[in-house]
Amino acid sequence: MRLAARLEGLGTSPIRAMHAGAPAGAVPLGLGEPTWELPPCARAALAALDGSCGYGPNAGLPELVGALASFYGAAPEEVLVSSGSQGALFALFQAWLGPGDELLVPDPGFLAYPALARLAGASCVAYRLGPGGGLDPAAFRAALDASPAAKAAVINFPSNPTGGGASLAALREVAAACEERGVLLVSDEVYRELYLGPRPPSLRDASGYGLVLSSASKGWGGPGLRVGWAIGDPELLAPARLVHAAMVSCPARPSQLAALALVEASAEVLPAARAELRARWEALAGALRSELGVEAELPAGAFYYWLPLPALEAEGAAFCLRLRDEARVILVPGSAFGRAGARFARLSYAARPEEIAEGVRRLAPLWRRA
Ligand SMILES: Cc1ncc(COP(=O)(O)O)c(C=O)c1O
Structure with missing residues (x-):
């Protein structure tokens, strides 16, 4: 049977694919969903x-x-x-x-x-x-x-x-x-x-x-x-x-x-969500400072950090696969989000603060070596 033409080129989300193939115990810094509890x-x-x-x-x-x-x-x-x-x-x-x-x-x-x-x-x-x-x-x-x-x-x-x-x-x-x-x-x-x-x-x-x-x-x-x-x-x-x-x-x-x-x-739920977000941002900013020597700038919002790849690393998708399989930390290659993302990886700090700190600790050696 021939597939409908409008489905051509439609594949599984690269974000889901990165998670699906991850080794056991990998730290998930890929998904874009709150990890705090439903209010x-x-x-x-x-x-x-x-x-x-x-x-x-x-x-x-x-x-x-x-x-x-x-x-x-x-x-x-x-x-x-x-x-x-x-x-x-x-x-x-x-x-x-x-x-x-x-x-x-x-x-x-x-x-x-x-x-x-x-x-x-x-x-x-x-x-x-x-x-x-x-x-x-x-x-x-x-x-x-x-x-x-x-x-x-x-x-x-x-x-x-x-x-x-x-x-x-x-x-x-x-x-x-x-x-x-x-x-x-x-x-x-x-x-x-x-x-x-x-x-x-x-x-x-x-x-x-x-x-x-x-x-x-x-x-x-x-x-x-x-x-x-x-x-x-x-x-x-x-x-x-x-x-x-x-x-x-x-x-x-x-x-x-x-x-x-x-x-x-909303008057209670949204400020509580921002308090959760702040705890996660602080975990991330602290880990980036201590592990990578990076002083992160406060983003306008959301829970994504757009991390430039190390200078010598030419291919973001391959690098993110190495991070996942060797360092056991999941990031999404920036190329998944368009051509302009080729030299970046997306780190989601929606994860729990302790996961964020552990994830950055795990990725740091590969980042420094690359
Ligand atoms: C920019 C953006 N828009 C829309 C959505 C879809 O979210 P939902 O369908 O859960 O409202 C997402 C989910 O990650 C998103 O990142």
Whole structure:
């Protein structure tokens, strides 16, 4: 049987593949998920489930829609509840992209964007990030100007994989460029609540144009709930709602109830998540200083450290395999996130503080020798 053409080139995520082949006892600094516990309010919501477990509305439970509307200062019709923010990305790309269309994606950037664009039949055009892995509006505009077929663009700050940010002015410039061209702008803000310095701005602070995506997975600490959302113009969301409903009917009801508890308790849940993040950052910064002599700069947010490869190490993927198999510490080669990542590795400090310290201790000898 012949595979559908849109699946060509679609493979297992290199992040999952690095973990799947790892030796026993390898320290996992690869996965991008919180290792702190699901907050008690969400566990209580799951434990309190009564006998009713119906599907619920396609649009999401009205209570969750209402809680998200008030969190974002939006109207309920501006909220789409999805199965993870990845469900929203899938639905939006299916709704707005097709063969011949191009999607602007960050390089380096989250590896699901090109995969989801391909599933919609579209192709990707990369724009480079600026120094520190943040948004460079000039590079964005240059890529947009060079892409007459661009129909949509994704920005993601704080960034996976660099931890870099976007200034309010940069967000304004990018929103204006997209609005001028009528290009759909999607701001993936899943890491916005995970910061240690100033709170990163949202696209919604900069412009009324575009859609904002987030989820219960990162700052709210519940990746396994698989609840995400998109916020913005109801006309842009309407066709994505149809796709999402056709795909899954609605996100799982128990998960939505847990997400509701999390969003309602944002004032406690998010600062507690940042305290967990700070403990992890301090473990990382201390280990980088003592083991590698590196003074790490505080990132804009997220829990990724974008580590330049040692000068003599030409091939990041091979080096990360050696780190995994010889030093037993898992990092993700930067090349997994795009061409611009070739000389980097992504270290996720979502891991537990003691794992972070042990992981850096294990990788240090290979780093120094390379
Ligand atoms: C930048 C970015 N966007 C979206 C997602 C998808 O997250 P979820 O579907 O759990 O909301 C991830 C997950 O790692 C991510 O890193």
